[in-house]
Amino acid sequence: MPSPGANRTTSTLRQQVYAQLRRAIEQGSLRAGTRLPPSREHAASLGVSRNTVLWAVQRLQAEGYVEARVGDGTYVSQAAGAPPTQGLVAPPRGLSRRGQLIAETAARWRPPHVAARAFRIGAPEVDTFPFALWDRLSRQSRPGQRSARAQYLDPAGDPDLRQAVALWLWASRGIRCDAAQVVVCSGSQQGIDLIARLLLDVGDEVLVEDPGYPGIRASLLGHGVLARPVALDTQGLRIDEGAAQWPNARMAVVTPTHQFPTGVCMGLARRQALLQWARTHDAWVVEDDYDGEFQYGKNDGKAQRVPALCSLPGSERVLYVGTFSKTLHPGLRLGFVVVPPALVEAFAMARAITDRHAPGDTQAVLARFIAEGHLLRHLRQMRELYQARQRVLIDALADASDGAWQLQPSDRGMHLLHEAALGSDDETLSRQALTAGIMLAPLSRYAMQSPRKGWLLGYAGYAEAEIRAAARVVGGLARRLR
Known part of the structure; x- marks a missing residue:
């Protein structure tokens, strides 16, 4: 060279x-x-x-x-x-260096934009969403209110929605925050982007879970930030290993309630160690609580819900990222970031520079949807539905594979992981499933250095008949692996 x-x-x-x-x-x-x-x-x-x-x-x-x-x-x-x-x-010629970074990351992470089908992960149930109720709430706005929301609005978000989110977080996730700390954004992906733009410089190092969500790595790499992989165990991200290997890291991004994609829950001791690392290194922790609302309990349906990392004492350096794409539906394009008070104005201005603000009518309806208790009722229904669909998936796949695939039940989340032996090939079966019309993501696709292999099976957004039909296809393919 x-x-x-x-x-x-x-x-x-x-x-x-x-x-x-x-x-x-x-x-x-x-x-x-x-x-x-x-x-x-x-x-x-x-x-x-x-x-x-x-x-x-x-x-x-x-x-x-x-x-x-x-x-x-x-x-x-x-x-x-x-x-x-x-x-x-x-990447195409003519791009700036930052443009090249963004174009390059797009070659590694392309968010899906086709209709979900089994077993694509991350897809919530949308057919039973209360659209009629949503429309009725929308029509209840007075003409003067509609006119006011048709103007340019606060980039940090509708005041009523920020208040509703703050109250909901306290009741549901144990997070004490002021409404002024809530910055409304277009889903968790924009929240991660705002964090990277405002808190990191080119060349900074960030600890990320391995395996982990590629959308997070894509956002970081697009800003010229170095995503440093940290291995997982049964307690989540090994912060001791990460701190030793990457002593200059300025941030850690974690999914502590239900790690994506392995599904483990970070225990209290590990959470405290992570918070201590942030204090000692003057670093930030980003908590992506993408499906933290879906905690089901064991057999009686009464979940002892794990509170958010952000709710613990000493969590002043934690930024909490939430989204309504999983709890309601992705078409809303609404999420939020809870940030320290001193950072609110900077986050609001960064949001304004990007796209000014979220649609006023949608924010107003969502605020009423939360305040009037409809979100709580919807989530109760979805928890019951998702838990039932998880059981259908486990039974159907065990039967279809003649016991070759015995999925372990989980008391949280929207997908299950079937892990394979180290050294296995998980890409071939995924390609065969896709040829048959089944979306079966290989675990290796979410890894950076991790050698772990397996397959991810989403169940939340699919009717029981579709789950059983897809299980028959995957079960037949799995029998050939034995």
């Missing part, structure tokens, strides 16, 4: 070394499994500093192109060494 030249700035050198390494991987010059040269030798051959090479390699590692093997060096990952048809394509 030719030397980038000594007359470039440090930033340009880093970008060029990174781009040339990535191009070599994507074009096949560096094949999957190839060991990269030691950083000192690599830097000497290029005529650049070792830190320049380390920065480029670390970014490639954060994006999944390479993987570090303890005591054995850095290797081109199997996923990154796949042919270009896998989606790793070069």
